[in-house]
Amino acid sequence: MPAPRATTLRDVAEAAGVSIKTVSNVVNDHPHVRPEMRERVLAVIERLDYRPQAIGRQLRHGRTGMLALAVPQMDMPYFAELACNLVAAARSRGLTVLVEQTDGLAEREREVAAGFPVRIVDGLVFSPLNLPDAELAQRRDRTPVVLVGEHGRDTGIDRVSNDSVEIGRLATAHLLDCGRRRIGMIGTKLRSPHLVATDRHAGYRRALDDAGVPADPALLSPTDGWGREEGERSTDLLLEQAPDVDAVFAPNDVMALGALRSLRRHGRRVPDDVAVVGVDDIAEASYAAPTLSTVAIDRAFIAETALDLLIRRIGGDDSPPRTAIAPHRLVVRESTCG
Amino acid sequence: MPAPRATTLRDVAEAAGVSIKTVSNVVNDHPHVRPEMRERVLAVIERLDYRPQAIGRQLRHGRTGMLALAVPQMDMPYFAELACNLVAAARSRGLTVLVEQTDGLAEREREVAAGFPVRIVDGLVFSPLNLPDAELAQRRDRTPVVLVGEHGRDTGIDRVSNDSVEIGRLATAHLLDCGRRRIGMIGTKLRSPHLVATDRHAGYRRALDDAGVPADPALLSPTDGWGREEGERSTDLLLEQAPDVDAVFAPNDVMALGALRSLRRHGRRVPDDVAVVGVDDIAEASYAAPTLSTVAIDRAFIAETALDLLIRRIGGDDSPPRTAIAPHRLVVRESTCG
DNA sequence: ACGTTGTAATGCAACGTTGGAGACGCGTTG
């Protein structure tokens, strides 16, 4: 037995003894439908549990009312929370979000940038990680896109970013305020240039320079990845390179959590021996032991702004590309100045 | 200027001087297309960057190739990780996942159960929390559904669940093995019956009974919510009710993390003074301080099985409803038997 | 020579919906 076919306008029309268009008119609250007719049709709609099928409308209108969100991984707290915000924001605008995971692989990101092999969505919110900007700039797909994050700076694509240099400076300045002088930074990326790390490192460097504190290459610890484990290993390495380190700046919170674990394993007390600060303010940050000082980035702003930009483009706006910068603020918890 | 219209089969056909159907045949790798013709059409497709529009296909086939995932919140690690697994599993089957958040509100869950106001998806993976089973059982929408979790037990709907009673027993038995006798449980739900908590409590009780350890109501601490904060507050309460508590069973990991924080605030050492065990094995569990013992549930199994069940139903299968039980296993870390 | 078989391409219809044009009846106006 085949799957039961969904009720269509035609079914309702037949059952009510009117034309398909009349039913459509009732459904869409068109004027010029007599109240009694409306009643009759609505009764049949109720009886047959008719629900308009998006697909017909979409076909007619050329829009699907759906957006794609493409992020490296849904289970990274930052992206999970961003997705949460975006879904909520989209909902309030009557849009639906569909999720794609790239695993940060350039190949997958290329697919996403090139457009889905079949067209499904009206727009794309994309957080690329390893796709070269040049490829982004040259994409031929005409689906409107908004980039989220540091990448894609000069691609001529709308973008919602954050001021990573200032974030790095702020975090490091806070550590300096706490009286630290041997401040390490983990997660400075080794291979492909990772802009988030690069920029936050630039800010770190600026804070040191502003304070007249000498920079020391031994205080930098690179990694490839961007998760808890990499944070832990990167901190292991840092402790080896610079045993006298008294503070760690991690370019995101999960790495900072990894750092906490590494420090704990090495018997360093936080913040007494080593202070730690991260970036993102994920929920976990305020439940770590010790609770994690961090630079919070306004994710709701990112979600709302990305949607606004995207909706403009979907509406056919072809004004010059815009870049919005999400606000951030320092959140001091136990892991610094405890 | 209106949004640029996407390239269609018709455009390609005109540019190549062939019929629409021939282009379609090329795109779909139909036999009976001469190689030279195939070449010619492919060249035009390349030139115009034609990509099939899902919408036309969907209309033709009556399927959209999309599934909805409806969970309380994307930013709860358990659901984030489940979403991650589901998206990956769907991808490998050529399906796309669209995300809906209910915030655990009965009203929103009702909307989800009733079906989207417009039909978009072929099926639904649904994790209800507060919607009465009776309402689930009576849903009129014919979109295939698979429930994930404990709820909806006798609704005649396919379900992928876990053996929460056994999970509760296992976790508690582990605490008993560690020599604990005053084992508290937090997060036993107060208001609406929350099956996860109820079942895990039943298992907790069974383990105590099996070991001949007396149960004590003072060792139970209810909450309404299900997050870090509730875990913390619930533990505060537990410590007040039963100051001699020497172990805490939290029905999920985020609550266990809240418990860790409460214990730390109260100066109780974990696991020396109080052992803690959670459920889920979220990524965070192995990075908490101390690392969290927990009962891991096989999320990949849940995702794969849910998809299998759903795809059967979408294919028109109307065999009796099935329930699958995801495997689980105890993961011992520092927070117990440290 | 003629039918049969097979390949290659086209034409038509349908999926569910809605905009716009048209049909129809009724009351108002010049």
Next chain:
DNA sequence: CAACGCGTCTCCAACGTTGCATTACAACGT
């Protein structure tokens, strides 16, 4: 009384795609 306007409803076409039926033609066997 014809012309017109208006409210109500129906009809047609189109959105992009593909299944099925059809056509055109070549190669083959009898």
